Amino acid sequence: MPELPEVETVVRTLRPHVQGLTLLCAREIRPCALKGSLPFERAEGAKVCLVRRRGKLAVLELEREEGRLFLCVHLRMTGSLLAREGLAIADSRALEALAGPRTRAVFGFAEGASWPCTAAVCFDDVRTFGRILAGGERELAAWPFWRTLGPEPLDMDAGAFRAVLRGRRCIKALLLDQKVIAGVGNIYADESLFAAGIHPETPADRLSGEDRDRLFRSLGQILEKAVAECGSSFSDYRDANGNPGSFQNSFAVYGRAGEPCRACGRTLVRIKVAGRGSVVCPHCQRKQRTKR
Numbered sequence: 293m294p295e296l297p298e299v300e301t302v303v304r305t306l307r308p309h310v311q312g313l314t315l316l317c318a319r320e321i322r323p324c325a326l327k328g329s330l331p332f333e334r335a336e337g338a339k340v341c342l343v344r345r346r347g348k349l350a351v352l353e354l355e356r357e358e359g360r361l362f363l364c365v366h367l368r369m370t371g372s373l374l375a376r377e378g379l380a381i382a383d384s385r386a387l388e389a390l391a392g393p394r395t396r397a398v399f400g401f402a403e404g405a406s407w408p409c410t411a412a413v414c415f416d417d418v419r420t421f422g423r424i425l426a427g428g429e430r431e432l433a434a435w436p437f438w439r440t441l442g443p444e445p446l447d448m449d450a451g452a453f454r455a456v457l458r459g460r461r462c463i464k465a466l467l468l469d470q471k472v473i474a475g476v477g478n479i480y481a482d483e484s485l486f487a488a489g490i491h492p493e494t495p496a497d498r499l500s501g502e503d504r505d506r507l508f509r510s511l512g513q514i515l516e517k518a519v520a521e522c523g524s525s526f527s528d529y530r531d532a533n534g535n536p537g538s539f540q541n542s543f544a545v546y547g548r549a550g551e552p553c554r555a556c557g558r559t560l561v562r563i564k565v566a567g568r569g570s571v572v573c574p575h576c577q578r579k580q581r582t583k584r
């Protein structure tokens with residue numbers, strides 16, 4: 293699933309294609325609108341004033357006379373936003389014709405408010421878990437996922453990070469919980485826990501202040517490096533230009549069960565934590581039974 297670095301890369305590569313343009317035509321090809329969404333057509337005629345990321349969501353902010361409208365794209369497992377420009381699409385039928393077998397929605401953009409569309413974005417999604425919410429402030433506020441999203445890990449300081457990691461739940465479950473911290477998934481949870489030498493099953497309240505600070509630094513460094521390397525591509529993930537990322541070449545543990553630990557040479561093992569497959573080094577990530 294695309295996580296913070298992948299969605300950040302999608303947003304950064306999508307932005308130059310559409311920011312500042314008018315969304316002329318929006319079509320849902322196969323159902324992908326989230327419950328509570330306005331019809332995508334309601335965004336037609338609005339200007340894209342900002343393309344940004346929030347957690348694992350890519351957000352297009354559009355300016356209308358009635359107020360701001362948001363297109364929030366949750367890529368989930370296999371969703372992608374693929375941009376094309378230099379087009380001359382004459383009408384909505386021609387725009388819909390851009391849809392491939394995996395396309396669930398298409399969006400056409402132009403410099404002004406009249407056809408042809410010079411740019412298009414296809415929301416493609418093989419596994420069909422992805423969703424889009426179109427809405428104004430009201431629809432956004434009514435969307436529980438949005439309303440409860442936790443803080444951005446790259447915008448937090450160490451004190452705020454320490455404060456959210458509390459209670460008896462295991463540390464990995466907390467890192468994965470979008471209400472606690474937004475944007476972290478299985479890859480970057482496993483990688484940062486390994487880098488910090490913390491076993492994923494450690495209850496949060498058994499971690500010392502030093503452990504939390506180490507994890508905070510590891511998570512920040514890994515997310516920033518992954519953003520710099522345009523995310524991790526080991527299955528479907530591609531940026532808005534169709535290019536893969538390269539952080540998968542830097543994985544220390546994720547997807548490496550059975551291989552030697554890069555730090556100590558012992559064999560990495562796969563365990564299940566918080567319902568998710570997790571790869572750990574039993575030597576470098578000792579289970580903590582008591583607070584250190």
Ligand SMILES: [Zn+2]
Pocket residue numbers: 553554555556557558573574575576577
């Ligand atoms: Zn090791």
